[in-house]
Amino acid sequence: MSQPDDFETPSTNAFEDALEHQSQHYNNEGSDARNDKGASDKDEGAVSANDDQPGIFQDLSFFIAQDEGRQELEQQVSSHGGTVLPELPSGKSNKEFVVSTVNTSDLPTVTPTYIKTCCENNVLMKVQSYLVPYNEFRAVIDTQLRNEGGEKPAAPVASVAPAVPAAPAVPAAPAVPEAPAVPEASAAPATPAGDASESPKEPAENTSTKPNEESGATADASHPPGTSEGPGALVTGESDPGLKDQGAGARRESFDSAKDSVSGEESDVIKTPVAPSPPPARQPSTSHNKSSFTEEEDEFILDVVRKNPTRRTTHTLFDEISHYVPKHTGNSIRHRYRVYLAKRLNFVYEVDSAGKLIRDENGDLIKTTVLPKSLKNKFTASEDYALSVQVKKQFYCDIYQKDPDSGESLVRDMNASDGDHKGSFATDGDEHQNEGPSFKDFRVGERRGPVPREFFKKYADENPNHTENAWRDRFRKFLLTFGIDRYIEYYENEIAQNRVPQAMKNMTNRPKRPGVPTPGNYNSFAKKIKTLSQQQQQQAAAIIAANGGAIDPAALALAVPEGDFLDEETLNFISGLRRDLSKIESAGGAAFAYPQEIAESIRNHFTNEEAQFDEIDPDKISFPPALATNELFMPQFFNFSSTREFLDKINEVISRDYEPSQAEKLVQDLCDDVGVRKTFSTSILTALSGDLMVFPRYFLCMFHFGSNPPMNVPGIWTREDDEMLRTGEESNVKKLTQKHGAGRIEMRKRFIASDLV
DNA sequence: TCACACACCCACACACCAA
DNA sequence: GTTGGTGTGTGGGTGTGTG
Numbered sequence: 001m002s003q004p005d006d007f008e009t010p011s012t013n014a015f016e017d018a019l020e021h022q023s024q025h026y027n028n029e030g031s032d033a034r035n036d037k038g039a040s041d042k043d044e045g046a047v048s049a050n051d052d053q054p055g056i057f058q059d060l061s062f063f064i065a066q067d068e069g070r071q072e073l074e075q076q077v078s079s080h081g082g083t084v085l086p087e088l089p090s091g092k093s094n095k096e097f098v099v100s101t102v103n104t105s106d107l108p109t110v111t112p113t114y115i116k117t118c119c120e121n122n123v124l125m126k127v128q129s130y131l132v133p134y135n136e137f138r139a140v141i142d143t144q145l146r147n148e149g150g151e152k153p154a155a156p157v158a159s160v161a162p163a164v165p166a167a168p169a170v171p172a173a174p175a176v177p178e179a180p181a182v183p184e185a186s187a188a189p190a191t192p193a194g195d196a197s198e199s200p201k202e203p204a205e206n207t208s209t210k211p212n213e214e215s216g217a218t219a220d221a222s223h224p225p226g227t228s229e230g231p232g233a234l235v236t237g238e239s240d241p242g243l244k245d246q247g248a249g250a251r252r253e254s255f256d257s258a259k260d261s262v263s264g265e266e267s268d269v270i271k272t273p274v275a276p277s278p279p280p281a282r283q284p285s286t287s288h289n290k291s292s293f294t295e296e297e298d299e300f301i302l303d304v305v306r307k308n309p310t311r312r313t314t315h316t317l318f319d320e321i322s323h324y325v326p327k328h329t330g331n332s333i334r335h336r337y338r339v340y341l342a343k344r345l346n347f348v349y350e351v352d353s354a355g356k357l358i359r360d361e362n363g364d365l366i367k368t369t370v371l372p373k374s375l376k377n378k379f380t381a382s383e384d385y386a387l388s389v390q391v392k393k394q395f396y397c398d399i400y401q402k403d404p405d406s407g408e409s410l411v412r413d414m415n416a417s418d419g420d421h422k423g424s425f426a427t428d429g430d431e432h433q434n435e436g437p438s439f440k441d442f443r444v445g446e447r448r449g450p451v452p453r454e455f456f457k458k459y460a461d462e463n464p465n466h467t468e469n470a471w472r473d474r475f476r477k478f479l480l481t482f483g484i485d486r487y488i489e490y491y492e493n494e495i496a497q498n499r500v501p502q503a504m505k506n507m508t509n510r511p512k513r514p515g516v517p518t519p520g521n522y523n524s525f526a527k528k529i530k531t532l533s534q535q536q537q538q539q540a541a542a543i544i545a546a547n548g549g550a551i552d553p554a555a556l557a558l559a560v561p562e563g564d565f566l567d568e569e570t571l572n573f574i575s576g577l578r579r580d581l582s583k584i585e586s587a588g589g590a591a592f593a594y595p596q597e598i599a600e601s602i603r604n605h606f607t608n609e610e611a612q613f614d615e616i617d618p619d620k621i622s623f624p625p626a627l628a629t630n631e632l633f634m635p636q637f638f639n640f641s642s643t644r645e646f647l648d649k650i651n652e653v654i655s656r657d658y659e660p661s662q663a664e665k666l667v668q669d670l671c672d673d674v675g676v677r678k679t680f681s682t683s684i685l686t687a688l689s690g691d692l693m694v695f696p697r698y699f700l701c702m703f704h705f706g707s708n709p710p711m712n713v714p715g716i717w718t719r720e721d722d723e724m725l726r727t728g729e730e731s732n733v734k735k736l737t738q739k740h741g742a743g744r745i746e747m748r749k750r751f752i753a754s755d756l757v
Numbered sequence: 758t759c760a761c762a763c764a765c766c767c768a769c770a771c772a773c774c775a776a
Numbered sequence: 777g778t779t780g781g782t783g784t785g786t787g788g789g790t791g792t793g794t795g
Binding site for chain 1: 765768
């Protein structure tokens with residue numbers, strides 16, 4: 001099984017000659033991914049490296065068709081042996097490229113990222129993933145301009161070229177394949193004859209062969225001729241025929257028919273990225289310019305995936321990304337990643353076992369080509385077999401009080417060990433003691449338990465590839481359904497026949513859940529409904545339930561008028577909030593990366609201010625404070641017993657290790673753990689220019705002085721402060737410097753410049 | 758016509774809870 | 777403490793409409 005984003009192949013494939021005429025892989029001095037600068041993503045160091053070697057762009061020519069970063073791109077091309085063309089190539093040579101984020105010339109065009117990526121790794125990458133499709137629309141416009149102006153523009157796309165995104169630095173280290181969890185996972189999956197589990201014709205034929213009763217899967221279940229003997233034999237077929245009948249087609253029809261009716265509102269949501277400064281104008285990179293993905297969006301998606309590698313296959317990650325890429329749904333972004341962008345992933349940032357980003361001694365993120373494990377692991381045949389054997393042993397011990405391996409009596413052992421009889425070893429009146437068949441001849445039969453919780457706990461400790469719950473569930477839903485004896489027999493038989501055993505599958509048979517089908521389906525409707533009020537959600541759920549689970553937005557709209565999905569003000573507010581978070585996050589390394597002297601200045605000021613503003617005794621503030629309203633805080637806030645307890649929790653949350661790009665996570669944690677509404681914590685973050693050190697001070701002063709925001713508190717920027725700063729008047733700046741300190745002034749200026757205020 | 762964006766599907770891993 | 781019921785959302789897709 002090869003996942004699209006596995007590095008086993010794509011990574012290595014990526015390091016191939018772009019034009020199949022230059023096979024040298026100028027490996028970057030054996031430096032591995034860990035030596036990269038990590039989070040900065042902007043290290044151009046590789047550009048000038050290996051000057052003594054022939055350049056990777058030797059024999060290739062590039063016309064840089066955009067002003068943005070032209071000089072740098074030209075330098076990179078030339079310093080790597082390429083030729084910079086003064087004008088558009090003729091199109092007659094396959095060694096000439098245009099470099100631009102849009103293609104208006106119908107000539108082979110690569111994105112600037114291609115040049116940067118090649119240079120950073122000193123390797124000529126495959127061009128396929130970096131080719132920009134021809135954009136006829138723009139070409140027509142350009143032609144018109146040319147005709148009107150009577151001259152050919154030197155750089156057809158220069159005026160609209162967006163800022164070149166930081167190029168991903170691709171490690172040149174050989175791709176390290178992820179070790180399979182179990183040996184046969186990598187074995188050739190040669191499906192044995194008679195194993196219908198892999199057969200496409202199976203479902204229809206086997207639907208009737210699967211009795212719903214679990215007793216249908218017993219140890220001695222015989223297989224009728226022509227049916228499967230493999231572990232997938234008990235195929236459930238359609239889980240809910242009733243739903244199915246009205247399902248896909250009918251449901252989709254109703255959905256689609258109504259989709260148009262809400263599309264107007266959809267575009268409102270998209271347009272909302274509120275004044276004064278809309279997000280960067282979209283640059284169509286393909287001819288499908290209405291909703292196509294731009295280079296910036298692609299890079300953003302890749303960057304987020306790199307920083308959340310364990311969630312790379314989830315739906316929720318892409319749904320979250322869709323908050324910041326408002327023209328696309330979670331579904332489409334996920335598809336975009338899986339089908340197109342995964343090939344360009346090339347590296348991810350190293351994370352610990354909990355999925356948190358790891359930094360090196362310099363504080364930089366560590367690039368790696370080894371993908372971490374994703375959140376859920378499939379069970380393999382050997383895991384199924386091992387579990388079956390272990391459960392069988394458990395039952396054997398339980399019944400015969402004998403160690404199945406040594407044959408020694410457990411009763412004697414237990415007597416010797418202080419007679420501490422555990423429940424699972426209790427002698428069954430009907431059962432034999434110290435007698436019975438050999439373990440090999442023993443059959444579990446219909447026995448289903450008891451299996452002590454301790455068994456799964458211990459098993460999970462020894463086999464950490466799955467959790468205790470997961471092992472137990474596998475036992476319940478698969479082993480018991482298929483039959484323990486039967487699977488052991490099947491597995492051993494397959495091995496004996498020199499075939500590759502298959503894991504059990506198709507053992508689950510659960511009815512479809514009613515309600516909003518969000519999991520695994522983050523479409524625009526799901527997005528919309530998540531923003532409904534609780535009452536509206538209940539209304540919606542009722543309608544959906546009455547519809548047999550089918551979404552009928554047309555009917556839904558009757559109960560929840562389109563205009564009521566969100567009022568304009570709320571819509572604007574949420575859009576603004578998302579924009580703020582998006583900017584804070586995307587600005588990440590830039591907005592928060594202040595020069596040393598600014599950081600130092602801020603630290604000094606903070607220390608001086610502590611005595612005046614942070615020494616307020618929280619125990620003297622009654623809880624909940626008068627200012628704490630439902631608009632600002634969630635119900636759990638009011639569960640705190642004191643202001644001190646609340647502030648302690650605030651301190652605990654903000655001292656967690658958040659990346660600058662994890663503003664949303666911080667806001668979410670503050671909401672979940674402390675009960676600060678997201679809107680409120682976002683506004684505070686904005687008022688603090690993202691300086692978390694001042695966060696507790698905000699609440700302390702707010703509660704103490706009874707003012708939100710607290711006025712005249714260093715580090716907390718009010719609207720008036722921002723206006724004063726914007727005027728740039730010396731007297732104003734002087735006042736602000738007295739209040740916030742010079743460091744924070746610089747910090748705020750950057751915040752304002754990044755349009756974060 | 759076709760590539761792409763987006764919707765949708767579904768088995769099942771993992772989790773939690775009530776009896 | 778064990779067990780069954782079931783919620784959630786991952787993982788790996790496929791189907792469909794449209795520019």
